[in-house]
Amino acid sequence: MTVATEHDQAVSTLRQAERLLLTTHENPDGDALGSLLAMHLMLAGLGKDSVMYMSPDEFPLPWEYRNWTLDGLVGAPPDDVEDRTIVFLDCGNIDRMPVDFLQREGLHIVNIDHHHDNTRFGSVNLVDPGASCTAEIVWRLGRELGAELTTPIAEALYTGLVTDTGRFMYESTGVEAHRMAGELIQAGVQPHKVYRRLFEDLPFSRLELLQRALATVQRHDHGAVTVAHLVKSDYAETGALETDSEGVIDHLRAVQGTAVAVLVRELLGEDREGLRKVSLRATDGRVDVSSIARAYGGGGHTQAAGFTTEAPYPQLVEELRRRVEEQLRP
Numbered sequence: 001m002t003v004a005t006e007h008d009q010a011v012s013t014l015r016q017a018e019r020l021l022l023t024t025h026e027n028p029d030g031d032a033l034g035s036l037l038a039m040h041l042m043l044a045g046l047g048k049d050s051v052m053y054m055s056p057d058e059f060p061l062p063w064e065y066r067n068w069t070l071d072g073l074v075g076a077p078p079d080d081v082e083d084r085t086i087v088f089l090d091c092g093n094i095d096r097m098p099v100d101f102l103q104r105e106g107l108h109i110v111n112i113d114h115h116h117d118n119t120r121f122g123s124v125n126l127v128d129p130g131a132s133c134t135a136e137i138v139w140r141l142g143r144e145l146g147a148e149l150t151t152p153i154a155e156a157l158y159t160g161l162v163t164d165t166g167r168f169m170y171e172s173t174g175v176e177a178h179r180m181a182g183e184l185i186q187a188g189v190q191p192h193k194v195y196r197r198l199f200e201d202l203p204f205s206r207l208e209l210l211q212r213a214l215a216t217v218q219r220h221d222h223g224a225v226t227v228a229h230l231v232k233s234d235y236a237e238t239g240a241l242e243t244d245s246e247g248v249i250d251h252l253r254a255v256q257g258t259a260v261a262v263l264v265r266e267l268l269g270e271d272r273e274g275l276r277k278v279s280l281r282a283t284d285g286r287v288d289v290s291s292i293a294r295a296y297g298g299g300g301h302t303q304a305a306g307f308t309t310e311a312p313y314p315q316l317v318e319e320l321r322r323r324v325e326e327q328l329r330p
């Protein structure tokens, strides 16, 4: 099915739906939260009964989003969940929302996303890998649905756009992304204010965490694989949160000679003992990091992907080096 046909299907499903439950992936990022809130506000503006669901475990949200008031958010399934149209936003794989009530058979799911490796778990799948962010798809849908582009909706969409395009710098940034930015600014977004909220006014602990991460950087294979490693004590001793590691990897990918940047961080919490989250970023066109992430049960985009593993650190680094090498020299 073409993206255009999928788009029409999603539009007619959303038009017909009266009661909806919207959700996104765990550990939500700017695109996840922005798409979720924008879609919710659009549907509510069209007179529909929409609720957003996120697990209470996601709170507090990362620092960047601390002031977001998510009116209409529920932390438990509403009684009528089976009668609601479920909308997944920015979630490539249903296992990225590990919540029983959403994994039940028989739900009517609209899956709206831009990950090329989306597993198409919905009844309706609008998957457009050409979109710079899920927010771009939501923006387009809003237009089709006749939703008014209010300033709060525009701000939510702009957040998804800015964060997922790396501030309009990644390869995914196209003409549409810039056109969308123009329209959102017309609708009342003040880019410098969004920028300040997202990227500045940070707690000092974040800088301290970054300092520790950078102190661990190791360059392998003449710098092709550049790795940083954060362990539990780094959080405990700086007072930083897990979400404060966001952005660390950008420093690694920016270095000359890096083909793949890797951030490995130990997960906190007793139930996650021994688990590590691995983030991958590729700057070399020959490498598709999403395929590496998939080998460990994760996924993502060609140039940005992630997974969680129990593999011990040294073994993990060796494996990643080998997998990158295989792609660089097939």
Ligand code: AMP
Pocket: 092, 093, 096, 278, 279, 280, 297, 298, 299, 300, 301, 304, 305, 306, 307, 308
């Ligand atoms: P991150 O490294 O967490 O910033 O994630 C980079 C990209 O990889 C994002 O597009 C995520 O959606 C995707 N991603 C991260 N972790 C996973 C995972 N466990 N499974 C599937 N996709 C993931």
Ligand code: MN
Pocket: 025, 028, 029, 030, 031, 032, 090
């Ligand atoms: Mn996301």
Ligand code: MN
Pocket: 031, 032, 090, 114, 133, 134, 164
């Ligand atoms: Mn996204």
